[in-house]
Amino acid sequence: MKEGVELEQLPEIERSKIVRLDKLISQFIQADKYIFVNPIWNFSYPPVMKAYIDAITVAGKTFSYTKNGPIGLLQNKKVLHIQASGWVYSEGPDVEEEMSHRHLKSILRFIGITDLHALFIEGHDQYRDRAKAIKAEGLKRARELAATF
Template identity: 40%
Template structure:
């Protein structure tokens, strides 16, 4: 049995978000194939996740063991560490990830839990895990000069790698805000890709 963490980061609710349409399709297909797996849905807006609190960073460093698992912030890092698979779902916002997702990364990328510092530099502690990132974008980042400006999927790929998760696949739906595009067709193609991925994930 695998533990799957479905991380959702969008202010738009279910039913309106195009990104969630794709990631929900992946999850539904995945659940059909792996009914025995444990899926945890982590909607960051529902969690009401805040930025790291002012003046509390030192205190966070001193929390240890079981206390950490029950801590309102560190519990997210332990939950992250204990998952086997991750599905992240977010739109690109201003060339990067939505701020709430960055706040979540600040909760889970914790030295001594999800990565550690060694004499040879930082080493990820999340081993033998896989991630799929579902991202939608209004524009097109497939070629320069836009390609270099894309810092949403690229950032997530890098920070997951930093925590040890090197098996990282992206399903992207681009050009969704280009008015001449058939957006339903773009979404349909991305949903097909996501459902196919669910079989190998």
């Protein structure tokens, strides 16, 4: 908001957006564990997930600027990132094309979260003959992670 402008002075539509964003960030800060689930779209995640990540990356709430640079304010939190893709991007020749997990990992470190676990369910389009097995293995690994997460 512009300096000197009070929430009450804004049009209703802007006030409601600010209130909604504040609820989202408060909800995020209060949680101890997070699960992000996404498909890969154009080497990254869908725009709605990017918008959510932008909404929770807020100076003074999830990170702070200091004379030595920014510091993350969220400590002792745990994240599981589950990502599905028809192609294999977590390893091999196309690893540099994957942007969502790398971006999420950077943002989480930026806001102070370093305990990140990942589950990639991928290759079911690239290896169509193994698609059912890939999905079954992904579900099995998800159950195992759920038991310890």
